[in-house]
Amino acid sequence: MSVYTTLIRPLLFRLDAEKAHHMTVEGCRVMGAIPGVAALARRLLKVDDPVLRSEVAGLGFPNPVGLAAGWDKSGRALRMLDSLGFGFAEIGSVSARSSLGNPKPRLFRLPRDRAIIVNYGLPNDGADTVAARLAAHCPQQPLGVNIVKTNDGQDAPPCGTEEILADYERSVLLTHRYASYLMLNLSCPNVAAEGDFFSQPGNIRLLLQRLQPLSICCPVFLKVAPHDDADVHQRLLEQCEDFAFVRGFCFNLPPGKPESLHLNTPRDELADRPGAVAGRPVTALIDRCIAGLYSRMDRQRYAIIGAGGIFTAQDAYEKIRLGASLVQLYTAMIYEGPGVAKRICRGLSKLLRQDGFQCVAEAVGSGLTEASVPSAKPVC
Template identity: 50%
Template sequence: MTLYKSFIRPLLFKCDPEWIHHTTIQVGHILGTSKPLRHILNNRYHIQDPHLQTEVCGLHFQNPIGLAAGYDKSGEAVPFLESLGFGHIEIGSISAHLSHGNPKPRLFRLPQDQAVIVHYGLQNDGAETISNRLTNIPHQHPLGINIVKTNCGIDAPPDTEDTILTDYLTSVRLLKDKGDYLTLNLSCPNTEMGRDFFADKEHIIRFLQALATENISCPVFLKVSPIYGIPYIETLLEATEGFNFISGFIFNLAPGKTVPLKTKPQTWQTMPGAVAGEPVKEQMNTCIKELYNRMDQNRYHIIGIGGISTAEDAYEKIQLGASLVQLLTGLIYEGPNLIRQINKGLLHLLERDGLSSISQAVGTKNT
């Protein structure tokens, strides 16, 4: 058992999870200002091996493991997080206006399931503030910027199509030149009556038509709901067909508790939010498989998330069709050495399968 799991994690788990999250971001921001410390961490956690390197959407990745959006919501700790061995970092979700998110408590641990329940409600500092911050933050690896509609709170008037699209476009204009790719989060649990605005094909098309006028030069990924099944995947591909600036897709967490849990219901029934971590792995893998089978594999790429805590977890998503993968909850349970462990494990798996690069593994299990 590692030092993190035997000593550090038990101490952290005695504290409020959101306080730990906030504190680690603040500490990471401070530590990230030290070049000598970043150099030490890079030497400790990064694995430099050409077998792990890959090209996706014209971007070069040192390895396929990224940090998912949701951890560094406002881009405060990018240099520090890069030094932990990730091949890319995705920050956000970021909205046009500052949002305080949902009432606390809004983050819960389910240790028996190696999971968390997340109900932050898109807390972030707002696109203009974050855009200014990113101007002064260097990054060595691809940086993704996740954009979402502002959560204005339960007392706000209902959104219209115009207010939703305007909110997204405001953020796009402020952030499109601040990172290496954009992720447009089209699956927000805060939509009226739980219905996803972008479940409607015509809404997707009108949104993409508006984006087409914005001269976005970086790759764009759409982050979508996993709950609508094959018909929605087909609708999504039909809607994006004529918009060549869309480079790929990511599946978001499903709202509510849609996956089986080992934790007794009386523990989590009163906890609002979506499940992240080990329990969602199979749901996400199924989505990746079905999308990869139907999409134009020469055009689109998939970034896979959900339940990654081992090299085998990451490799399975890659074999099902993901060009890159992202994790977050795994860090909570396994600690910062996880990324290095996964990358070392991927090298062994590539050698076992007689492959010379991680890109050769993409889709090999999905035939």
């Protein structure tokens, strides 16, 4: 029990979910602009523990627990992002042009499942505006920028390949100098028109070919659809092979409400709530995807950022043991509040020490069997 769960959450949960989201981001933006507030929050929420530090894709992380994309879509609350106890944060998804996203309502809580249904459809202020915010900001720890194709609305005509590639290229050009890493979102579950583009054979390679001449000055990760399928993982790795700037992967939410997601909320109650499920119910699927991809990928080159259903230190540890070098969360912030990263970090450092690990890197992949994962020497 915390002040958040006893006092603040009941008030926020009386509001429409999107309004509550908007209020919390704006609240953080305003607080971040008051001198001393971000530093105070940082002092209260930070966990400084050597066992949690790691180096991934050449970047130093004070702890492996990050804030996932979608919370601060347009980089409005940048000053507070370093102060919430997370070891890194990812803003976005950001697109070349601003977008209003899908029609409202488009965010629905499922408290019985510790989940939220998201059908935002990528509203954001556009890469020009976000780049200007990033240029005026000096992050104290890694800050990722998540890039996606502009959503022009449900009635817009479908885009051709050239338009899709040019959209990503423009956002990358505008933001890469200010990002610690870029996450190319290739799989938004809530945008019908381009949702399938990157599942077509060869289209990921086309995008990477287009981006190669840009000499992107930070590591690039790909956020892909969560297929628990060896062939899909193999094809993904083959398409990335020639592009050294690609340093890792993250799995997005599955579109809709697949039968494989175990939900306590009766499915007939979900008929008028379009969108993808985030939170507890996606844990098992994402964990299987992490284990599958980790066991096939070149672990000297690539790292996995694991996001989906992390609420506790044990959840984070499980993803790390299955192959994630870093983890992210979003839904747990909604249910547990801003102390969640600190709580998970403290628990994670205990779990790591209990199992005799001196750093996070030693634990990455340690939960897979020898046969499926040939060992690679970790760097603490």
